[in-house]
Amino acid sequence: MLVIDCPYCGPRPELEFSYGGQAHIARPANPATVETSDWAAFLYLRSNTRGLHAERWRHVRGCARFFNALRDTTTDKFIATYRTGEPAPAIDSRGDR
Template sequence: MLLIDCPHCGPRNEVEYAYGGQAHVARPEDPYALDDREWAEYLFYRDNPRGDYAERWHHTGGCRKWFNAIRDTATYEFRATYPAGSARPATGPGPTSHEGVQP
């Protein structure tokens, strides 16, 4: 089991949380001006990096608040959690890219 550190409640078991997708995805300024391709990109296209990734999480079994987390997608390690609406924090040293690494 993973322990996820809710910025409002502290560390809790992963079963209390629901994954919410990529964090910091900007909503369209004028949704009526988008064509089908642009809507598809907004709704379905997300980054898929190996390394640090900003995600949204919902603490469904606790405070019921949304927050963001930086998680390493290769190791599942949570590097930072922070309230929704806050800027992404610097996560310090650690892998952000695995160029040249064979799967």
């Protein structure tokens, strides 16, 4: 069970969180103008990163907020967490900025 650093509540046990898929995939502002193939990519295409991966989590059994996290998929370790709307921090997998 991981410890996840909620940007609002601080470090909390994984049991309180739910996973929300890849981060930084914004819903197009005007879907009607989006090409069908681009819309399909928005719906279905996700990266399968080895290494640092930006993903969404929700502290669903806590403050209930969605937030984003950088996690190293080779070690499971969280490198950074940050609030929705903030850019992903420039960071490498050792956590050095």
